[in-house]
Amino acid sequence: GAGVSQSPSNKVTEKGKDVELRCDPISGHTALYWYRQRLGQGLEFLIYFQGNSAPDKSGLPSDRFSAERTGESVSTLTIQRTQQEDSAVYLCASSFRGSPGNEQFFGPGTRLTVL
């Protein structure tokens, strides 16, 4: 089937507004990751979901960031009261199992611009 998909592909918002980003992982993949990539930088880990276990939120930069996942399917990343420093590409990845040795499959990302 299809790879990881993300929507929207681009989002422009005004400072202070909330945004919601969506990720559809590959069917059957139990693990789902969110990363942030600022311009010219590497990826920063944000949050990790594995099956029905409690998510690993250790990478979330502030309490304005939150994410949910419905079972082993769609995930949404919400950023409240957006700030200009939130501008980045937000990448989602999934893997068949959450073990550290497994390859992660990345979506195309959502480019967020906060004016």
Added chain:
Amino acid sequence: SQQGEEDPQALSIQEGENATMNCSYKTSINNLQWYRQNSGRGLVHLILIRSNEREKHSGRLRVTLDTSKKSSSLLITASRAADTASYFCATVQTGANNLFFGTGTRLTVIP
């Protein structure tokens, strides 16, 4: 914070030449992976090398890992213009769930 650093930050070579990128990391790892990124969007997994492996090959790619020096290298042989992209190393720290990415090397292959 990011775990690894790639060296060089940017590399420009002629088509047909070999390209070598290096990655250093800080803590003990379970494995190290190399990814490729085109145009600042989705990443594609290239190769994974486990902490008990020293060298691995995949097509024109050769990866080495030296855990005593906490470093890895990616060699692309007989480069092609289509290899132009950013290359990132990513480590899975022992006991962690996620990948820690380096800062990336921007490779340009001139036709």
